[in-house]
Amino acid sequence: MVPPGSRQVLSSGSENPAAAFGENILGAAAEGERIRLPDLSTVFENRAARLRALAPGHDLEGFLRLIAALVTAQHQALSALPPGSMPGASEIGKARLVQRAPLDPAVWSRDESWRVALSRILETVDLEVLPDSARVAREALMQADKDSLESLADRFLSGDVAAGDAAQSVFVAAALQVAWTRMAALLDAGDLAGETEGGDCPACGSPPVAGLISPGGTKFGHRHLHCSLCATSWRYTRVRCVHCGSTDGISFRNLAGTAYLRAECCEACQGYSKVFYLEKARALEPLADDLASLGLDVLVGEEGFARVPNPFVLGMMEPPEK
Ligand SMILES: [Zn+2]
Numbered sequence: 001m002v003p004p005g006s007r008q009v010l011s012s013g014s015e016n017p018a019a020a021f022g023e024n025i026l027g028a029a030a031e032g033e034r035i036r037l038p039d040l041s042t043v044f045e046n047r048a049a050r051l052r053a054l055a056p057g058h059d060l061e062g063f064l065r066l067i068a069a070l071v072t073a074q075h076q077a078l079s080a081l082p083p084g085s086m087p088g089a090s091e092i093g094k095a096r097l098v099q100r101a102p103l104d105p106a107v108w109s110r111d112e113s114w115r116v117a118l119s120r121i122l123e124t125v126d127l128e129v130l131p132d133s134a135r136v137a138r139e140a141l142m143q144a145d146k147d148s149l150e151s152l153a154d155r156f157l158s159g160d161v162a163a164g165d166a167a168q169s170v171f172v173a174a175a176l177q178v179a180w181t182r183m184a185a186l187l188d189a190g191d192l193a194g195e196t197e198g199g200d201c202p203a204c205g206s207p208p209v210a211g212l213i214s215p216g217g218t219k220f221g222h223r224h225l226h227c228s229l230c231a232t233s234w235r236y237t238r239v240r241c242v243h244c245g246s247t248d249g250i251s252f253r254n255l256a257g258t259a260y261l262r263a264e265c266c267e268a269c270q271g272y273s274k275v276f277y278l279e280k281a282r283a284l285e286p287l288a289d290d291l292a293s294l295g296l297d298v299l300v301g302e303e304g305f306a307r308v309p310n311p312f313v314l315g316m317m318e319p320p321e322k
């Protein structure tokens with residue numbers, strides 16, 4: 001479903017986007033929040049709006065419109081969820097003691113909320129923008145029984161999606177995001193551990209989809225990582241591998257002419273992650289902008305670096321070897 005992206009030239013990043021923040025914010029020390037839980041009233045709406053803004057004329061226009069429609073359906077699905085079962089206070093306390101994320105899919109057992117979200121998404125998604133593969137996947141999911149849906153969810157959550165399941169996995173990913181985002185919004189940020197050794201989400205333990213640098217703190221700004229599953233964001237060291245936590249051997253790549261986006265590449269583990277630089281005129285949304293810049297993934301991948309793919313391209317993009 002995803003073409004490999006346009007051929008663009010990689011540059012080693014001699015221009016430092018951080019310089020664009022100007023020196024005048026030095027000393028302002030605007031502390032970015034340590035952990036920001038998702039705002040259910042806006043999280044999916046903002047994402048859909050950003051995808052629609054990115055789509056026109058893009059190499060991946062059809063794909064971005066498909067995901068925009070899916071994210072719109074995610075927003076609608078939120079309001080129809082059953083109450084759901086949060087991890088209890090004792091479970092959260094235990095998770096905190098052992099520095100584990102309380103909503104880690106390996107620890108917190110999901111309830112039926114995600115399947116309710118899935119059927120709502122399948123019912124409401126705008127069929128006009130679905131390519132044939134997605135229509136077939138939608139039909140198959142509408143017929144699927146509980147056990148096969150749960151098994152699809154297990155495979156998605158363990159990052160093990162076969163190419164043949166990729167189209168169905170896009171819907172499954174969307175439904176699981178709805179369930180996890182709703183749960184994350186109900187947590188108390190004060191219960192969550194701070195910066196993790198790797199860059200995994202303090203709420204659910206999932207890998208980040210991308211990082212966003214905003215002005216504040218030092219003149220280089222703060223980085224917040226954004227969760228690929230539950231939409232929580234958390235502050236993370238400005239230059240540090242999100243996979244292995246290394247601060248040595250980090251280098252940057254960017255597409256020539258794109259100063260607002262770089263790939264942070266780690267020599268220690270050959271991992272990389274994307275870093276977006278907030279500028280005044282640009283309304284960035286990490287998951288949407290990640291999908292709109294898959295060309296950078298292709299090029300950095302050709303250099304031998306790997307990442308955990310965006311949930312909507314799992315099964316289409318190779319995950320890193322474990
Ligand atoms: Zn998370």
Ligand SMILES: [Zn+2]
Nearest residue numbers: 241244266269
């Ligand atoms: Zn690393």
